[in-house]
Amino acid sequence: MADTLIFIFSLLDCCFLIFLAVYFVIAFSDLECDFLNVTACCSRLNKWVLPELVAHTGVTVFMLITMHWLVFLLNVPLAAWNLCKYFSIPSGNVGLYDPTEIHNRGKLKFCMKEAMAKLGYHLLLFFIYLYSMIFAMVSD
Structure with missing residues (x-):
């Protein structure tokens, strides 16, 4: 029963992370198409x-x-x-996504690719958690 609860919690957490990855992809896409202001987009993503x-x-x-x-x-x-990126934020930036740097040297494309990679990674983990939960339920 304990393993089932562990994987249910992990599954719910993974759903939250999938939602965030989709949110990041949409925000970067809107920024790329000029539907969003750079400052507004970066402040939304940084929180x-x-x-x-x-x-x-x-x-x-x-x-x-x-x-x-x-x-x-x-x-x-x-x-x-994620830890490496978070702890290597330059001291002058407002957060991980800085409005003055997001358009420099293709950083927006890199951020979009990173968000898509995280989405795929979390989807893979979602199915691993799902099957682990089912296996734990059957084993109990």
């Missing part, structure tokens, strides 16, 4: 960077604590990437 970091890193640590080693190892690369 969701920390919740995304906490949600994904929390599940990663939770999988480590509950000794689900394979799922933990699948979560580590993205958690490390």
Whole structure:
């Protein structure tokens, strides 16, 4: 029963992260098509960077604590990437997404590709959590 609850929590967390990834893709797409102001877009996205970091890193640590080693190892690369990006924000920037730098050197295209990659990654993890939950329910 405990494993089932662990994977239900992970599944709900993954749904939140999928929603955030879609939100980021839409925001970058709107910015690319000039439907959004650069300052408004960056301020909207920057307030969701920390919740995304906490949600994904929390599940990663939770999988480590509950000794689900394979799922933990699948979560580590993205958690490390998010932590590295968050702690390497230059001191003059307003956040991870800075309005003055978003259009420089193709950073907008990179951010769009990163958001799409995160979306795919979270979709993969969603199905892994779903099948792990079903397996845990059958095993109990």
